[in-house]
Amino acid sequence: MSGSIAKSLAGSVIEEIMKVVVLGSGIVGVTSAYQLAKAGHEVTVIDRQPGPALETSFANAGQVSFGYCSPWAAPGIPLKALKWLFMEHAPLILRPKLDAAMLSWLLRMLSNCTSERYAINKSRMLRLANYSRIALAELRSETGLTYDEGMQGTVQLFRTQQQLDASTKDVKALAADGVPYEVLDRDGCVRVEPALAHVRDKIVGGLLTPKDETGDCFKFTNALTARAEEIGVRFLFNTTVKRLDVEGNQVRGVVIDHERVAADAVVVAFGSHSPVFLQRYGIKLPVYPVKGYSLTIPITDAARAPKSTVMDETYKIAITRLGDRIRVGGMAEISGYTNDLGQARRRTLEHSVTDLFPGGDVSKASFWSGLRPMTPDGTPVIGPTKIGGLYLNTGHGTLGWTMSTGSARVISDLVSDRKPEIDATELAVARYA
CATH class of the missing domain: 3.50.50.60 (FAD/NAD(P)-binding domain)
Structure with missing residues (x-):
C-alpha cells in the first residue's frame, strides 16, 4: 500500500x-x-x-427492482424451461454449443433449483437490494443526479391464476425480509397502472412492490x-x-x-x-453471459402507456416508463458471447408491449441487446x-x-x-x- x-x-x-x-x-x-x-x-x-x-448498462430494462428480486434458479424452472423451448414468444432461449463453461454453468444452476437453495439465494439478493435502495436514495440526495427517475414501484403482472398462486413463495420471502408488498386483484392492477383498464380481461392480478424505482441507467x-x-x-x-x-x-x-x-x-x-x-x-468464476434484449419506444399516447414498471410474468418482460419513452426489456438467451439482434426476439418484445400498452410507436423503436453476467445462484x-x-x-x-x-x-x-x-x-x- x-x-x-x-x-x-x-x-x-x-x-x-x-x-x-x-x-x-x-x-x-x-x-x-x-x-x-x-x-x-x-x-x-x-x-x-x-x-x-x-x-x-446501455439500454437495460430501466427497472430498479429492490422488491422484484429473485434468482432465476427456482423450483419448477427445469420443467418450465422445457416448455419454453417450444413457445413462439419464449422467455428463455437455449442455443447449446460445445462450451465447457456453458455446460458447467447450466449444471450449477440446475443444482440451485431447489426450495432450500431458492430461499437462501433470494434472501441474500433481497438483503443486498434493500441496502442498495438506501444507498441509491442517499447518493441521489447528495448529488442531485437526474436520469428520468421514477419512484412508483413495480407491478408483477399475472395473466393466469396459476401464476398468481405461484407468487406465494415470493410473498413469503418479501415478508420475511421486511420488504413492502401488496397482492393485487384485477381492479388493484388497474388502480396502480390505469392504462391496464384497456386490457383488464387479459389479467387476473399482480404483486406490487411499491419501493421499486425506474430510471435510465445510461x-x-x-x-x-x-x-x-x-x-x-x-x-x-x-x-x-x-x-x-x-x-x-x-x-x-x-x-x-x-x-x-x-x-x-x-x-x-x-x-x-x-x-x-x-x-x-x-x-x-462461474459467471456466464445471458443475453437480454430491449426496445426503446417513443410514447404517442400517454393514456395507454405505463406509469412505472410492469413485469409481464408470462414472457418475463419488463415494460418501463422512462420520461417520454417506453423501455421494453427482457428474455434470456443462453448462446455464449454473441450480440446479434435476432428479429424473433424483437417480435416477442413488440408482442408483449402492444398487447398491454399500445401507447408507443414500435415502428420507431430502437432495438438493442446486451450480455448480462449471470451467476448460477443469482447472487x-x-x-x-x-x-x-x-x-x-x-x-x-x-x-x-x-x-x-x-x-x-x-x-x-x-x-x-x-x-x-x-x-x-x-x-x-x-x-x-
Missing part, C-alpha cells in the same frame, strides 16, 4: 490512501469508483469503450461519471487491459496498452467478461480473491442497475479494510469452493 494517511471522506475513520484501479465503466464499475473515491482513495477506471455504460452512469471526475477519479477510455501485474501473490498494478498503472488494489467489474479475464490467474460475486489486493464486483445478472449502489459500498468497505454495513461473507467467490 502507499504510505500517505488521510481522513476518509465517507466519515471520521482514519485510513490509508490506496491506489485503486477499477476495471470496467458500466454501472457497477462507476458506482464502485465513486464510492472508493469518497472513501479517500486514488481511483483510476479503465475501459476498452470510448465512454461509460456502452455495453450491458444517463445515471454518465452523470455519476462526471461527478466522480470532479472528486478526482481518472477515467482511461479506449484502453485495453493486457494483464495484471502480480508479484508474490499480490497485485502491484495493471498493464495497459502502453504503460503500467500502479495499484494497491484492483476491482474487476468486467461483467460477463470477468471470468475470461480471470482464468489465467487460476480464478474460476453477485463481491469481495476478495485468493490474490492479495484483487477484488471482484461482478455477476449481477439482470440486477446490476438495482444492486449497483449497495455493491459499490460493500466493495469500498472491503478494499478499505472496513466491515461492510451488511453481511457480505457469502457474497465472495469463495462460496463456490
Whole structure:
C-alpha cells in the first residue's frame, strides 16, 4: 500500500490512501469508483469503450427492482424451461454449443433449483437490494443526479391464476425480509397502472412492490461519471487491459496498452467478461453471459402507456416508463458471447408491449441487446480473491442497475479494510469452493 494517511471522506475513520484501479465503466464499475473515491482513495477506471455504460448498462430494462428480486434458479424452472423451448414468444432461449463453461454453468444452476437453495439465494439478493435502495436514495440526495427517475414501484403482472398462486413463495420471502408488498386483484392492477383498464380481461392480478424505482441507467452512469471526475477519479477510455501485474501473490498494478498503472488494489467489474479475464490467474468464476434484449419506444399516447414498471410474468418482460419513452426489456438467451439482434426476439418484445400498452410507436423503436453476467445462484460475486489486493464486483445478472449502489459500498468497505454495513461473507467467490 502507499504510505500517505488521510481522513476518509465517507466519515471520521482514519485510513490509508490506496491506489485503486477499477476495471470496467458500466454501472457497477462507476458506482464502485465513486464510492472508493469518497472513501479517500486514488481511483483510476479503465475501459476498452470510448465512454461509460456502452455495453450491458446501455439500454437495460430501466427497472430498479429492490422488491422484484429473485434468482432465476427456482423450483419448477427445469420443467418450465422445457416448455419454453417450444413457445413462439419464449422467455428463455437455449442455443447449446460445445462450451465447457456453458455446460458447467447450466449444471450449477440446475443444482440451485431447489426450495432450500431458492430461499437462501433470494434472501441474500433481497438483503443486498434493500441496502442498495438506501444507498441509491442517499447518493441521489447528495448529488442531485437526474436520469428520468421514477419512484412508483413495480407491478408483477399475472395473466393466469396459476401464476398468481405461484407468487406465494415470493410473498413469503418479501415478508420475511421486511420488504413492502401488496397482492393485487384485477381492479388493484388497474388502480396502480390505469392504462391496464384497456386490457383488464387479459389479467387476473399482480404483486406490487411499491419501493421499486425506474430510471435510465445510461444517463445515471454518465452523470455519476462526471461527478466522480470532479472528486478526482481518472477515467482511461479506449484502453485495453493486457494483464495484471502480480508479484508474490499480490497485485502491484495493471498493464495497459502502453504503460503500467500502479495499484494497491484492483476491482474487476468486467461483467460477463470477468471470468475470461480471470482464468489465467487460476480464478474460476462461474459467471456466464445471458443475453437480454430491449426496445426503446417513443410514447404517442400517454393514456395507454405505463406509469412505472410492469413485469409481464408470462414472457418475463419488463415494460418501463422512462420520461417520454417506453423501455421494453427482457428474455434470456443462453448462446455464449454473441450480440446479434435476432428479429424473433424483437417480435416477442413488440408482442408483449402492444398487447398491454399500445401507447408507443414500435415502428420507431430502437432495438438493442446486451450480455448480462449471470451467476448460477443469482447472487453477485463481491469481495476478495485468493490474490492479495484483487477484488471482484461482478455477476449481477439482470440486477446490476438495482444492486449497483449497495455493491459499490460493500466493495469500498472491503478494499478499505472496513466491515461492510451488511453481511457480505457469502457474497465472495469463495462460496463456490
